[in-house]
Amino acid sequence: xxxxxxxxxxxxxxxxxxxxxxxxxxxxxxxxxxxxxxxxxxxxxxxxxxxxxxxxxxxxxxxxxxxxxxxxxxxxxxxxxxxxxxxxxxxxxxxxxxxxxxxxxxxxxxxxxxxxxxxxxxxxxxxxxxxxxxxxxxxxxxxxxxxxxxxxxxxxxxxxxxxxxxxxxxxxxxxxxxxxxxxxxxxxxxxxxxxxxxxxxxxxxxxxxxxxxxxxxxxxxxxxxxxxxxxxxxxxxxxxxxxxxxxxxxxxxxxxxxxxxxxxxxxxxxxxxxxxxxxxxxxxxxxxxxxxxxxxxxxxxxxxxxxxxxxxxxxxxxxxxxxxxxxxxxxxxxxxxxxxxxxxxxxxxxxxxxxxxxxxxxxxxxxxxxxxxxxxxxxxxxxxxxxxxxxxxxxxxxxxxxxxxxxxxxxxxxxxxxxxxxxxxxxxxxxxxxxxxxxxxxxxxxxxxxxxxxxxxxxxxxxxxxxxxxxx
Amino acid sequence: xxxxxxxxxxxxxxxxxxxxxxxxxxxxxxxxxxxxxxxxxxxxxxxxxxxxxxxxxxxxxxxxxxxxxxxxxxxxxxxxxxxxxxxxxxxxxxxxxxxxxxxxxxxxxxxxxxxxxxxxxxxxxxxxxxxxxxxxxxxxxxxxxxxxxxxxxxxxxxxxxxxxxxxxxxxxxxxxxxxxxxxxxxxxxxxxxxxxxxxxxxxxxxxxxxxxxxxxxxxxxxxxxxxxxxxxxxxxxxxxxxxxxxxxxxxxxxxxxxxxxxxxxxxxxxxxxxxxxxxxxxxxxxxxxxxxxxxxxxxxxxxxxxxxxxxxxxxxxxxxxxxxxxxxxxxxxxxxxxxxxxxxxxxxxxxxxxxxxxxxxxxxxxxxxxxxxxxxxxxxxxxxxxxxxxxxxxxxxxxxxxxxxxxxxxxxxxxxxxxxxxxxxxxxxxxxxxxxxxxxxxxxxxxxxxxxxxxxxxxxxxxxxxxxxxxx
Numbered sequence: 001x002x003x004x005x006x007x008x009x010x011x012x013x014x015x016x017x018x019x020x021x022x023x024x025x026x027x028x029x030x031x032x033x034x035x036x037x038x039x040x041x042x043x044x045x046x047x048x049x050x051x052x053x054x055x056x057x058x059x060x061x062x063x064x065x066x067x068x069x070x071x072x073x074x075x076x077x078x079x080x081x082x083x084x085x086x087x088x089x090x091x092x093x094x095x096x097x098x099x100x101x102x103x104x105x106x107x108x109x110x111x112x113x114x115x116x117x118x119x120x121x122x123x124x125x126x127x128x129x130x131x132x133x134x135x136x137x138x139x140x141x142x143x144x145x146x147x148x149x150x151x152x153x154x155x156x157x158x159x160x161x162x163x164x165x166x167x168x169x170x171x172x173x174x175x176x177x178x179x180x181x182x183x184x185x186x187x188x189x190x191x192x193x194x195x196x197x198x199x200x201x202x203x204x205x206x207x208x209x210x211x212x213x214x215x216x217x218x219x220x221x222x223x224x225x226x227x228x229x230x231x232x233x234x235x236x237x238x239x240x241x242x243x244x245x246x247x248x249x250x251x252x253x254x255x256x257x258x259x260x261x262x263x264x265x266x267x268x269x270x271x272x273x274x275x276x277x278x279x280x281x282x283x284x285x286x287x288x289x290x291x292x293x294x295x296x297x298x299x300x301x302x303x304x305x306x307x308x309x310x311x312x313x314x315x316x317x318x319x320x321x322x323x324x325x326x327x328x329x330x331x332x333x334x335x336x337x338x339x340x341x342x343x344x345x346x347x348x349x350x351x352x353x354x355x356x357x358x359x360x361x362x363x364x365x366x367x368x369x370x371x372x373x374x375x376x377x378x379x380x381x382x383x384x385x386x387x388x389x390x391x392x393x394x395x396x397x398x399x400x401x402x403x404x405x406x407x408x409x410x411x412x413x414x415x416x417x418x419x420x421x422x423x424x425x426x427x428x429x430x431x432x433x434x435x436x437x438x439x440x441x442x443x444x445x446x447x448x449x450x451x452x453x454x455x456x457x458x459x460x461x462x463x464x465x466x467x468x469x470x471x472x
Numbered sequence: 473x474x475x476x477x478x479x480x481x482x483x484x485x486x487x488x489x490x491x492x493x494x495x496x497x498x499x500x501x502x503x504x505x506x507x508x509x510x511x512x513x514x515x516x517x518x519x520x521x522x523x524x525x526x527x528x529x530x531x532x533x534x535x536x537x538x539x540x541x542x543x544x545x546x547x548x549x550x551x552x553x554x555x556x557x558x559x560x561x562x563x564x565x566x567x568x569x570x571x572x573x574x575x576x577x578x579x580x581x582x583x584x585x586x587x588x589x590x591x592x593x594x595x596x597x598x599x600x601x602x603x604x605x606x607x608x609x610x611x612x613x614x615x616x617x618x619x620x621x622x623x624x625x626x627x628x629x630x631x632x633x634x635x636x637x638x639x640x641x642x643x644x645x646x647x648x649x650x651x652x653x654x655x656x657x658x659x660x661x662x663x664x665x666x667x668x669x670x671x672x673x674x675x676x677x678x679x680x681x682x683x684x685x686x687x688x689x690x691x692x693x694x695x696x697x698x699x700x701x702x703x704x705x706x707x708x709x710x711x712x713x714x715x716x717x718x719x720x721x722x723x724x725x726x727x728x729x730x731x732x733x734x735x736x737x738x739x740x741x742x743x744x745x746x747x748x749x750x751x752x753x754x755x756x757x758x759x760x761x762x763x764x765x766x767x768x769x770x771x772x773x774x775x776x777x778x779x780x781x782x783x784x785x786x787x788x789x790x791x792x793x794x795x796x797x798x799x800x801x802x803x804x805x806x807x808x809x810x811x812x813x814x815x816x817x818x819x820x821x822x823x824x825x826x827x828x829x830x831x832x833x834x835x836x837x838x839x840x841x842x843x844x845x846x847x848x849x850x851x852x853x854x855x856x857x858x859x860x861x862x863x864x865x866x867x868x869x870x871x872x873x874x875x876x877x878x879x880x881x882x883x884x885x886x887x888x889x890x891x892x893x894x895x896x897x898x899x900x901x902x903x904x905x906x907x908x909x910x911x912x913x914x915x916x917x918x919x920x921x922x923x924x925x926x927x928x929x930x931x932x933x934x935x936x937x938x939x940x941x942x943x944x
Contacts, residue, residue, distance in 0.1 A: 112607055112691070112693075113693065113757070113758055113759040114759050134607065135584055135606065135607055135608075136607075136691065165719075166719050166720060167718075167719025167720055168719075171718065171719045171720030171721075172718060172720050172721060172763045172766070172767060173718065173720030173721035173722070173759075173760050173763035173764075174719075174720035176759065176762065193762065194762065194763075194766045195766060195770075216722070216757075216759045216760075217691075217759075218691055218722075219584070219608065219689075219690055219691035221584075221585065244847065245846055245847025245848070246639075246643065246644060246645065246847065247637075247638055247639025247640075247643045247646075247844045247845075247846070247847060248638060248639055248643030248644050248645030248646035249643075249644060249645035250645070250688070250690075285585070285688075286585055287585040287586050287645075287648065287688045287689075288645050288688075290648065290665065290666060291644045291645035291666075292645075294644075294666045294667060295644060298667075372719045373719075374717050374719070375716065375717025375718065375719055375849055376717070376848070377847050
């Protein structure tokens, strides 16, 4: 899809009627960004990316009107929640319109079992409502809980805090249904359920615009934030694995992080942490705290901080534990040392993990997130990488792969290269139906743009239409 | 401990004051029994066992008075909840007093996080209260949910419905605290927390009388009963394993049971089941039903019954799914064919399980309970055994052990032989403190009665004081 004629943005805009539109270039640039700059590779590739304008629908009908107009005039449309993704998920590679869904914020319905909310509803706000109404909360959330939207999480995320109990969004049963608007002459509003959910979830909005999501709830608690200290990262990961296997102790988050990351990057928690201490960040149900503190002592860990025993002052001053974990670990690192970056990995067992730790040492301070993956506790990884060159980064990835570890490359902006490195026929087929002109979030699905791309080539795919694509 | 003098039951009784006592031999015999008769071995050994009288305390103070008197007069005391155990846990091998705790029924305190109840509170009644107050319920219960007491469950049980999510009672965090009365000249009332819990829980009341238990709660749901049909037991166990590994689908119970057991023994469900069908009995959260029915179809299972689509008439007529599972499977079998018995086993993986199924065929129709065991999904087993001789039963046990499968022998009345086949130094040490005269539930702890017993001998231990023991 190469731009053959200048986009008729004016005609597109005229057909939007009174739907709010922003075209101030500075503001449009702001809303054309996410946290792609965690990656020096994506920073180089995507830094110039911006939309022509931002459309902010107030209702689902506004979304329908916008997509009809986009289809009519061939204007690319890239949906955006809060822009908290890390791989350019919400960045408009071909310009056109950013569809800012942050205006759709309603919690549509809830029960003790499930909640249905509009795409732009912020995760923490949804939980506030369901906790007040039912003592229940969603199963998981990213570390950007306080800003991220449910639509963005479902379209661009994979799991997070809670994944130690519930696996990932991709696991059957973790999304109940989605309401999706297609990009056609007369856009349809589809209620997607069952296995069809997997075609639309985590597709970056390339094959339909998610406007509502229904997800299951679980018991809500005042989770206790815990930092536990260990002399070595090996001790920390062993403890993290052991505590993750304790079926009777309800934890929502378990993240072992190697020294000196906790001391150096968790600035507001610094007084609790020695520089040479590796830390396991946890969130525990209040009724698990007695067992957890005994188990921790038994495993020779040190209780550095627990929010249920913290001073009023510390409670006011400190960010919640989940804002030390997942991609927030990297974010805190980047604030202290802008030269670092990170990887997304998975280690099958403790022995392999220890081998990688020994091989890469302080060039890659380890950061794991304990998760359930198809019913088994595994070490997911978000290690910090002290970045030198893109070549060395590729080498570190190869070292992982050579040792049987999965890498979900966060330095790629396509669905396939950041994921399982193969195309998803279900997602592709659904794009053919829902986005026949291929104007939804162009450049993110290789299977659509370049069906013959060889994922085994070892080369990154480059979207030829990057910032110059248009309607055909 | 051999009876050296006739028990001074009259003196014991005099010291009880107005605490209710029953000595009608028929009624005493009734309250001296549990479901030991599932086992032809225990039936032979224990059929004559009866107490001299039954004491029914109304308060914890009454328990203290009873134990002080028992200690003074050397009268054995065997605690009892609802008598739903299967290995003579509550049977008074040396006569004396049965301590009937069914009178202590109060729910002492509850929050959305935990509940504390007196020992004799019935499990289903506790959940009724916590569901009404907090929308929360206990993590697990045995199939005798509607009759068993929390004290009996903690003292004599190991897990059950809910173990697929929460492991077993032995797992740290699944019991918060216990209140225990010692058997001394001046009985103490101890609050037991932390690791000490393991000394008293699942000790059959040999080292202290549990009078209160505090356990964690989780979200309560109107669980949907599901029966899924498969052409072979191999298909059923594969499905059961696969669905147990689905992190996003909240199930509380998963039990594959080989044909013809479901058709032949689940009499009230018979119209739903073909004789040659193996069945997986499940309890699913309502919000998991959509995913579960799709997953079941995908795995080529047949939805035979789901309570959320059942007729009013069927709902009234049919027992809940959990009363088809765990030891209720055996109970239903015994009602149809009194010659059967059962085993308690554990299979490390699908391959080993299939091997045992192939080896024993219809002599041992397989019945598994999917559970989490130290963080891993495993096949626990409660297979039906078409009993011929005690020698053949031992042979079947050896076949298991030779193939690397654990057997928790339900044909033994001692803690050690029904469990890990070794003594528990913590339980023993606590008995020395809490029951210096050794009159609590005599004959159940080999470590106390016969410290030199060789568990590797391959021989069953026989309590020499069975029905003739007294105070020393």
